[in-house]
Amino acid sequence: xxxxxxxxxxxxxxxxxxxxxxxxxxxxxxxxxxxxxxxxxxxxxxxxxxxxxxxxxxxxxxxxxxxxxxxxxxxxxxxxxxxxxxxxxxxxxxxxxxxxxxxxxxxxxxxxxxxxxxxxxxxxxxxxxxxxxxxxxxxxxxxxxxxxxxxxxxxxxxxxxxxxxxxxxxxxxxxxxxxxxxxxxxxxxxxxxxxxxxxxxxxxxxxxxxxxxxxxxxxxxxxxxxxxxxxxxxxxxxxxxxxxxxxxxxxxxxxxxxxxxxxxxxxxxxxxxxxxxxxxxxxxxxxxxxxxxxxxxxxxxxxxxxxxxxxxxxxxxxxxxxxxxxxxxxxxxxxxxxxxxxxxxxxxxxxxxxxxxxxxxxxxxx
Amino acid sequence: xxxxxxxxxxxxxxxxxxxxxxxxxxxxxxxxxxxxxxxxxxxxxxxxxxxxxxxxxxxxxxxxxxxxxxxxxxxxxxxxxxxxxxxxxxxxxxxxxxxxxxxxxxxxxxxxxxxxxxxxxxxxxxxxxxxxxxxxxxxxxxxxxxxxxxxxxxxxxxxxxxxxxxxxxxxxxxxxxxxxxxxxxxxxxxxxxxxxxxxxxxxxxxxxxxxxxxxxxxxxxxxxxxxxxxxxxxxxxxxxxxxxxxxxxxxxxxxxxxxxxxxxxxxxxxxxxxxxxxxxxxxxxxxxxxxxxxxxxxxxxxxxxxxxxxxxxxxxxxxxxxxxxxxxxxxxxxxxxxxxxxxxxxxxxxxxxxxxxxxxxxxxxx
Numbered sequence: 001x002x003x004x005x006x007x008x009x010x011x012x013x014x015x016x017x018x019x020x021x022x023x024x025x026x027x028x029x030x031x032x033x034x035x036x037x038x039x040x041x042x043x044x045x046x047x048x049x050x051x052x053x054x055x056x057x058x059x060x061x062x063x064x065x066x067x068x069x070x071x072x073x074x075x076x077x078x079x080x081x082x083x084x085x086x087x088x089x090x091x092x093x094x095x096x097x098x099x100x101x102x103x104x105x106x107x108x109x110x111x112x113x114x115x116x117x118x119x120x121x122x123x124x125x126x127x128x129x130x131x132x133x134x135x136x137x138x139x140x141x142x143x144x145x146x147x148x149x150x151x152x153x154x155x156x157x158x159x160x161x162x163x164x165x166x167x168x169x170x171x172x173x174x175x176x177x178x179x180x181x182x183x184x185x186x187x188x189x190x191x192x193x194x195x196x197x198x199x200x201x202x203x204x205x206x207x208x209x210x211x212x213x214x215x216x217x218x219x220x221x222x223x224x225x226x227x228x229x230x231x232x233x234x235x236x237x238x239x240x241x242x243x244x245x246x247x248x249x250x251x252x253x254x255x256x257x258x259x260x261x262x263x264x265x266x267x268x269x270x271x272x273x274x275x276x277x278x279x280x281x282x283x284x285x286x287x288x289x290x291x292x293x294x295x296x297x298x299x300x301x302x303x304x305x306x307x308x309x310x311x312x313x314x315x316x317x318x319x320x321x322x323x324x325x326x327x328x329x330x331x332x333x334x335x336x337x338x339x340x341x342x343x344x345x346x347x348x349x350x351x352x353x354x355x356x357x358x359x360x361x362x363x364x365x366x
Numbered sequence: 367x368x369x370x371x372x373x374x375x376x377x378x379x380x381x382x383x384x385x386x387x388x389x390x391x392x393x394x395x396x397x398x399x400x401x402x403x404x405x406x407x408x409x410x411x412x413x414x415x416x417x418x419x420x421x422x423x424x425x426x427x428x429x430x431x432x433x434x435x436x437x438x439x440x441x442x443x444x445x446x447x448x449x450x451x452x453x454x455x456x457x458x459x460x461x462x463x464x465x466x467x468x469x470x471x472x473x474x475x476x477x478x479x480x481x482x483x484x485x486x487x488x489x490x491x492x493x494x495x496x497x498x499x500x501x502x503x504x505x506x507x508x509x510x511x512x513x514x515x516x517x518x519x520x521x522x523x524x525x526x527x528x529x530x531x532x533x534x535x536x537x538x539x540x541x542x543x544x545x546x547x548x549x550x551x552x553x554x555x556x557x558x559x560x561x562x563x564x565x566x567x568x569x570x571x572x573x574x575x576x577x578x579x580x581x582x583x584x585x586x587x588x589x590x591x592x593x594x595x596x597x598x599x600x601x602x603x604x605x606x607x608x609x610x611x612x613x614x615x616x617x618x619x620x621x622x623x624x625x626x627x628x629x630x631x632x633x634x635x636x637x638x639x640x641x642x643x644x645x646x647x648x649x650x651x652x653x654x655x656x657x658x659x660x661x662x663x664x665x666x667x668x669x670x671x672x673x674x675x676x677x678x679x680x681x682x683x684x685x686x687x688x689x690x691x692x693x694x695x696x697x698x699x700x701x702x703x704x705x706x707x708x709x710x711x712x713x714x715x716x717x718x719x720x721x722x723x724x725x726x727x728x729x730x731x732x
């Protein structure tokens with residue numbers, strides 16, 4: 001692959017995921033072009049950028065014309081605009097992206113593939129909500145069907161009196177009610193499948209959220225039964241959509257069983273540990289997959305922990321003082337609740353890892 | 367560290383070393399600006415570039431004004447221009463850079479620090495050469511004192527008749543004659559020291575050259591005695607120059623002893639394996655060192671082998687088909703004898719590594 005005929009990858013959205021995709025893809029001799037509203041977005045700092053809205057089909061066409069394949073960083077890229085504007089292969093699957101954007105379609109998809117989910121019901125009126133609560137019981141979680149992320153657009157309903165205010169707050173858009181899962185832990189699996197159908201799976205990561213935002217992940221979460229189950233679930237999704245790229249499923253673990261919470265048809269925050277903690281990172285494997293290159297080894301190297309920096313970044317020198325620490329700034333302006341960066345710890349010993357993790361969590365405290 | 371006050375690093379030269387420095391430095395939240403003649407140089411593909419000659423003091427001043435610290439990719443950056451033009455800290459040491467650019471000063475430096483070298487003598491005339499051969503014996507190697515790299519500007523003298531033609535060919539510039547070392551192997555050590563004096567060392571790498579160009583490296587080369595000796599040698603150099611950054615010494619091993627061949631006051635081709643094969647890469651540690659951040663763990667993770675791609679790149683899919691392979695293209699146009707990229711293999715088993723290395727060497731054959 002020479003400089004002249006270097007393959008080019010278009011990325012819709014130049015957030016941290018796009019930035020890390022580009023940093024992982026440069027060694028493969030690729031060039032990257034982003035579409036984003038902001039010139040100084042994390043990805044724009046490390047690649048070319050076309051300024052524009054994700055939903056602008058004309059801009060998507062312009063991006064397409066500069067590249068060999070188009071992928072995305074933001075999950076909420078409007079699928080109609082993609083179908084209209086993108087003139088190159090769009091990977092992963094726009095069909096799965098569409099379902100992932102709507103919690104109702106997503107839950108129905110899980111159901112159709114025998115992937116266990118919490119009980120759920122669509123809610124378009126207060127009457128619907130009352131009927132759904134009757135069926136599902138309380139506590140339950142009322143969520144907007146679309147555009148929810150990092151805990152936004154959700155209300156936990158604990159008693160009858162919660163229904164009306166929650167519906168008033170969220171009910172201007174279509175909703176879904178989901179049974180509240182009293183989980184023991186949250187885990188996620190990341191799978192990757194290439195254009196020609198080769199598939200690999202990372203080990204489960206155990207994830208800790210607060211206020212709906214991922215705070216930290218520890219991997220591998222070693223449980224052979226759950227690992228096998230998660231792989232079978234994700235493999236069904238990958239094959240159903242003839243998927244090319246990285247796919248993530250977040251699960252609750254309750255009574256020792258997996259209950260699917262949501263999918264992300266892309267690289268995922270709970271997989272950032274793979275940059276240092278696996279033979280091949282999720283970012284490199286996504287790039288390999290969408291270009292139909294052989295996939296890389298997903299084996300973990302020792303134990304890893306990833307901590308998100310939200311709202312503020314700790315001093316880089318304090319983080320790097322922790323043995324085995326790797327610091328990742330996304331080059332963003334600080335803002336409350338914003339994911340600005342993360343750090344990953346690796347160690348051959350899980351005990352040592354957990355001690356260092358405690359230290360790092362103290363640094364990350366807002 | 368926010369986007370607004372992100373630290374900026376200037377790199378003189380936008381070759382593959384600069385490119386890999388930038389790729390390692392972005393996660394630390396840094397920005398990179400290169401000075402290079404060519405807009406499409408490997409570094410220019412992943413960072414900002416100022417177009418200009420390395421030896422142009424005005425351009426070095428312009429680069430300085432955009433950044434917080436200046437480092438370099440090319441070893442032959444003219445030191446006078448650096449002293450005149452660079453207005454920010456220039457790291458590593460310009461004094462050691464000056465000595466590293468001249469094989470005579472370099473050998474004298476080794477001598478002054480009790481680091482064993484082959485016998486050597488300056489050669490400015492045919493008479494000097496005859497006298498030097500008298501003293502050192504044959505075979506010996508006649509080299510230009512300056513601007514030699516990758517085996518260029520060298521002639522091996524095997525018999526008396528070789529002297530005159532070799533001198534005719536090279537003698538328009540100052541030369542050095544070095545005793546020919548009948549070595550068992552070649553190894554290199556990479557050390558890193560931060561502004562405040564913290565130092566770390568990578569394990570020795572065993573290097574195989576052909577026609578003066580590094581073909582492949584295998585690390586770690588495990589020999590406790592030689593490792594300790596190499597660390598003491600490099601530590602003396604680091605401390606003497608109050609050095610900040612990565613430093614490399616290439617040694618011959620002869621009769622089980624280390625004989626210093628040359629120094630590179632920068633990240634080194636024989637350390638590319640550290641990207642995947644060590645907890646912290648030489649590139650990240652160089653950046654940490656020149657910004658006075660805590661240095662990262664240099665421990666190797668299993669066994670690694672790095673193979674250079676010279677003149678042509680093998681197909682990326684053939685390389686990635688080898689388990690544990692990582693591909694690095696520098697985004698350069700192919701040209702005979704040009705280093706275009708490399709691949710690194712990692713494995714927990716040295717036997718497995720050597721089998722895969724053989725496969726990779728076949729792919730890399732020109």
